[in-house]
Amino acid sequence: MLLNQISRHDNVAVAIEELTVGQSYTVGSTTVSPKVTIPKGHKIALEDIPAGKNIVKYGFPIGHATEDIKVGEWIHSHNVKTNLGEILEYQYHPEGLESLEQKTIPATFDGYRRKNGRVGVRNEIWIIPTVGCVNRTAHLIAKSANEVSKAVENVDGVYEFTHPYGCSQLGEDQSNTQKILADLVNHPNAAGVLVLGLGCENNHIEEFKKVLGQYDSERVKFLTAQDVEDEVECGMKIVEELLAQAAMDKREACPISELIVGLKCGGSDGFSGITANPLVGEFSDKLVANGGTSILTEVPEMFGAETILMDRAENEEVFGKIVHLINDFKQYYEDHKQPIYENPSPGNKKGGITTLEEKSLGCTQKGGRSKVVDVLGYTDVVKKKGLTLLSAPGNDMVAATALAASGCQVILFTTGRGTPLGTAVPTMKIATNSDIYKRKSNWMDFDAGVLLQGQSMDSVADKLLLHVIEVASGRFTKSEEMGFREIAIFKNGVTL
Incomplete structure (x- = not known):
């Protein structure tokens, strides 16, 4: 099969392999001869399509022809334009909503069930900076701790998730940064988290805690770099505590x-x-x-x-x-x-x-x-x-x-x-x-x-x-x- 007509309503087909001039290709009851070489994955016209008529793929319009297109011609950006408009009003038509009947699969996976009932698929230690200023510090702690973690049973590694934000932001941007980071702190794939702050940022640790809400104090630890003499050394000690906690976790069968x-x-x-x-x-x-x-x-x-x-x-x-x-x-x-x-x-x-x-x-x-x-x-x-x-x-x-x-x-x-x-x-x-x-x-x-x-x-x-x-x-x-x-x-x- 060198052509694929996805829907019987389509007036184009997709080239499974490169189509060459002088060859004929058949899809269903239609045979076409390319006017030019058509690259793999691109579209060929299955019929004459006058300017202004819709190009149909998947059974739906994907744009309209900007010029007359003959059967066998390559259809792409040079002769097609989008039909999209601006903000629209919509009506709910749920007539096509169907209940899918699929067989029940008695499958399980081996996951980590956390205290709050959520299930993780990894048992990792995450270092999450509150601000981009301590990104390199997070990297240095994670690099050293990851070597240590290789000898710790049931732990899948130590990783930092750096970003350039957490300060000099206002309104929705500041809120988005805090909420995304809070979501990650609470993620079940994390066996333990070190939240690493600088100390003078907008998103300083005490402010971040207001967004974080309740957390497991055995699994979530905090460090403000400006408050200690050697933040990398202190960070390593905290991560070692988290690794000891994570070592006690075991995978169990989960549906x-x-x-x-x-x-x-x-x-x-x-x-x-x-x-x-x-x-x-x-x-x-x-x-x-x-x-x-x-x-x-x-x-x-x-x-x-x-x-x-x-x-x-x-x-x-x-x-x-x-x-x-x-x-x-x-x-x-x-x-x-x-x-x-x-x-x-x-x-x-x-x-x-x-x-x-x-x-x-x-x-x-x-x-x-x-x-x-x-x-x-x-x-x-x-x-x-x-x-x-x-x-x-x-x-x-x-x-x-x-x-x-x-x-x-x-x-x-x-x-x-x-x-x-x-x-x-x-x-x-x-x-x-x-x-x-x-x-x-x-x-x-x-x-x-x-x-x-x-x-x-x-x-x-x-x-x-x-x-x-x-x-x-x-x-x-x-x-x-x-x-x-x-x-x-x-x-x-x-x-x-």
């Missing part, structure tokens, strides 16, 4: 209903909406059907496909939350006098994605077909089991951090271009095509490209579920093996 999995994509290509994203959607449906939770974010990459999610809201209250989620983010663009549809990225376009609608229709497939049970604001922590939407931008690091802060123990990250990115929680890279999986084997954890080779969606989704269970039970992801563990916090306001 997969305790899993909270983040859904993310980055460096997408023309295969993202054919292989990896629908595969993750199938996984999400299996997880939700068995009582688990999945969280979908990247709000700007819902633009153009938002009504699909809205019609899957379990009730009108959730529908209203999705409307606000979408329109508030569009307002954010307008407030900054930026175009709402300044997407896809250059890498996306090179991989075959032409418009934001096309990217969004592929992106939202990661949420499967489950009903949407809740919508979280940025920095909110998950409250309900099932499929939840989270407010965060498309930026890979900011979105991945937001997913971790919301309570995800693991993130599934689909990519066709490739990235080594990792954040505070295990981040599994799922390749959209087998070429990138093989070429960047040091980055990739799972190959969704096998779907193009005839393997069934259900069988590959079962394999992905088993792989996620292995990761939740202690198997390191490639990004963890490489030491890629960063966070990024959403900034919107002024810096003093």
